[in-house]
Amino acid sequence: MELSAALKVALLSSLLLSAVKSAEDFNDTLNLRQKSHVAGLCAQLIEPAGFPCSEHNAQTKDGFVLGLQRVSSSSGILRRQMGPPVLLIHGLFMAGDAWFLDTPNQSLGFILANRGFDVWVGNVRGTRWCHGHISLSEKDKKFWDWSWQEYALYDLQEMIRYVYTVTNSRVFVIGYSQGTIISLAAFTEPDTVQMVGAAALLCPITYLNHMTARLPLRLVKMHLTQVLLAVGIHELNFKSDWGTRIMEMMCDRHVDCGDLLSSITVIRKGTFAKYDYGFWKNLKHYGQLKPPKFDLSQIPSSLPLWMGYGGNDALADVTDLQHTLKELQSKPDLLYLENYGHLDFLLSTRAKEDVYDKMLAFFDSLGTHSSY
Numbered sequence: 342m343e344l345s346a347a348l349k350v351a352l353l354s355s356l357l358l359s360a361v362k363s364a365e366d367f368n369d370t371l372n373l374r375q376k377s378h379v380a381g382l383c384a385q386l387i388e389p390a391g392f393p394c395s396e397h398n399a400q401t402k403d404g405f406v407l408g409l410q411r412v413s414s415s416s417g418i419l420r421r422q423m424g425p426p427v428l429l430i431h432g433l434f435m436a437g438d439a440w441f442l443d444t445p446n447q448s449l450g451f452i453l454a455n456r457g458f459d460v461w462v463g464n465v466r467g468t469r470w471c472h473g474h475i476s477l478s479e480k481d482k483k484f485w486d487w488s489w490q491e492y493a494l495y496d497l498q499e500m501i502r503y504v505y506t507v508t509n510s511r512v513f514v515i516g517y518s519q520g521t522i523i524s525l526a527a528f529t530e531p532d533t534v535q536m537v538g539a540a541a542l543l544c545p546i547t548y549l550n551h552m553t554a555r556l557p558l559r560l561v562k563m564h565l566t567q568v569l570l571a572v573g574i575h576e577l578n579f580k581s582d583w584g585t586r587i588m589e590m591m592c593d594r595h596v597d598c599g600d601l602l603s604s605i606t607v608i609r610k611g612t613f614a615k616y617d618y619g620f621w622k623n624l625k626h627y628g629q630l631k632p633p634k635f636d637l638s639q640i641p642s643s644l645p646l647w648m649g650y651g652g653n654d655a656l657a658d659v660t661d662l663q664h665t666l667k668e669l670q671s672k673p674d675l676l677y678l679e680n681y682g683h684l685d686f687l688l689s690t691r692a693k694e695d696v697y698d699k700m701l702a703f704f705d706s707l708g709t710h711s712s713y
Contacts, residue, residue: 382438392445401496405466405473405474410462415455416455424456425512425513426461426513428514430523431517432517432519433518433519437468452693452701461512463496467485490616493523498527498530501536502536512537514537518544518546521544521545521547522547525545529635529636531639539704540644540646541649543649543696544654545665546661547613613637613665617631617632637668637669641671651679676700
């Protein structure tokens, strides 16, 4: 017999309370390791593959220090003829290394560099290749007091501004999964979108009315975030011992957790809106009772957009994408692959031929520098 929702929450609370001490020990170890950690993404993964890479930092207006990596071709000739800048934005529970998980001939980050693009790898706050906060410790509750809205309006905005300033060129943005939802939100801001030359979105997400992935639905029904905050845990790190115990309890034989890396996200009530603080705090933050929507019609019709999506994607549903397309002023170039699931766009051994070559053809059609 399936447990009641109340009993599930009680059991989970008990588990978390017993794990708080081990979580604190894990965080202490993690903080020490990060402080002593010298080698970044360039040294650990990109340079060993033979690609020149440099580390960069960008500070958001709320004090987070983001890590960026600049990658160029392994060919000296292409290195001297660097093309337009491309900023890669990863998905949820990922970081910039997600673009380099396969061989140089199959990983999008390496492919772009070898095609002559000026590749910039983005990392949002709280991920492995970022550098904390100018004043807050990772143990501070305020350090973790943000949502994907800050990813869009603070992190992505600052990364685009940084790349635009360094290169003096409008930026091509490539987003995957969560990287698409924060990209579309950021593009509704005139000050940000004017620095963007074009965008390619893999598994684009804004609305989740027709999502069928069972794990994120279960997390929402269990009110996991409220339970975590109630016992004083502000970071949900599934790589820790206690995080693993939580996932083992939720990922029983009734739920397939194979899509964990890309399926857990903010599920809203059929709207694409800013964070809902509740009536009174909404009045304070927004001057209205309900959070304002991100108006996709504000994205300029002249901004070139390309989207790749799959018929076997349990998170970025085709019906929800059609909802998004109706709200845009422009008509993006679309690539539909019936048999592709959410992770296939990043990890399929056929992704270069099926997806990346088509994306590159889209960029090539815009010329060296896109302007609108």
